[in-house]
Amino acid sequence: MKKVVAELMEANVGKVIEQEPLSKHTTMKIGGPAELFVEPSNIEHLKTTMNIIKKHGVKWRAIGRGSNLLVSDQGISGVVVKLGNGLDDVEIEDNMVKVGGGCSVVKLSMMLSKQGLSGLEFASGIPGSIGGAVYMNAGAHGSDMAAIVEKAHILFEDGTMQWLTKDEMEFSYRHSILQTERPGVCVETVLSMTKGEKEAIVAVMQKNKDYRRETQPWDRPCAGSIFRNPLPQYAGNLIEQAGLKGHEIGGAKVSEQHANFIVNTGDAKAEDVLNLIAHIKAVIKEKFDVEMHTEVEIIQ
Known part of the structure; x- marks a missing residue:
């Protein structure tokens, strides 16, 4: 090394x-x-x-x-x-936006709203990067990245880089081809936006942001949604129905604000979170016969 x-x-x-x-x-x-x-x-x-x-x-x-x-x-x-500072450039030409994978989703959504460009309102308040959002096909409020991605510049496991079209990305619910068939990361992407009324776009973004603040514990250290929704059911509802809101293992705790979030109460270890995830999976399987699958990426 x-x-x-x-x-x-x-x-x-x-x-x-x-x-x-x-x-x-x-x-x-x-x-x-x-x-x-x-x-x-x-x-x-x-x-x-x-x-x-x-x-x-x-x-x-x-x-x-x-x-x-x-x-x-x-x-x-x-x-x-x-992929952070330096890989967060934004270029806007008409309704097409080329953006670096390291760009903050929050920063980009604010920037586009001021330009009167619609399509990313759903992501208002999501504290991740554009590259991560493309990788996970992040979504909320009835939309997702698949709805706006035109193409993505991908860095593959072998170190090569290539542009993939929207179709080649094989987007589905919280999934892209980068997670399985062709592991890689999004270095930059081109988004196709829609012209809209600036005031209306800002109003929708504010509504979405307020909803997140009211329903999700983003004021505590957390990783976002822990589990994928086992549609048509919702992970948070199942965990709450199982009586696991507020359940703690070590420094990891199921949020009392939203049961699909695990928060770090101050001194949590990854082991605490993993044990809590395993416990939730076991209880949900026993009570509802539903297999829970993590949305958060676990690196061990």
């Missing part, structure tokens, strides 16, 4: 830090250290980073803003590449 560090530093790709605590880079404030943490300052530096990683055959994985992530207490071996 010393050679990788030396070459990355020499290439001046951006932040290069050894043993960086990933608790600093997840919204749940949980996670052990990355053996090597790199935050490239632009796409060219990302390409350079990947070339160096491939050259040395080192394990790697990418993260965004860490809002849908649970990292083990032992951390991650190899290189963690963060």
Whole structure:
């Protein structure tokens, strides 16, 4: 790893830090250290980073803003590449928007509303990155990323990069091809928006944001929805009906505000969260004969 560090530093790709605590880079404030943490300052530096990683055959994985992530207490071996500052550029041309994967969903939705561009109102208040939203096909309020993505620039596991069309992304409920058949991360995407009335767009965004504040515990360290909805049922409703609201294991607690959220009460370990997830799964299976599947990405 010393050679990788030396070459990355020499290439001046951006932040290069050894043993960086990933608790600093997840919204749940949980996670052990990355053996090597790199935050490239632009796409060219990302390409350079990947070339160096491939050259040395080192394990790697990418993260965004860490809002849908649970990292083990032992951390991650190899290189963690963060798509953050420098990979968050936004270009707007008529109703087409090209945006970096590291861009904040909240920042972009605000920016587009001021331009009178409609389509991302559903995401108002979602504290993740655009790259993560595309990866998970994030959605709310009857819409999702699949409704607006035109194409996406993907960094694959072998370090190659390619643009995939909307159809090639194979979007479905909280799913894209990047999670299974062709593992990869979204480096940038082109969104097709609709012209609208600025005031009406802002009003819808504010309504959605207020709803999130009232119903979800975003004032506490959490990772967003823990479970996918076992449609036509809803995960939060099942967990609440099972009497698990407020249930705690260690420092992890089922939110009393929304039962599909697990909050870090201050000193939670990843192990606490995993044990709580396992307990919820077992209880829901026993009471309702429903298999629960996690939406949060678990890295062990």
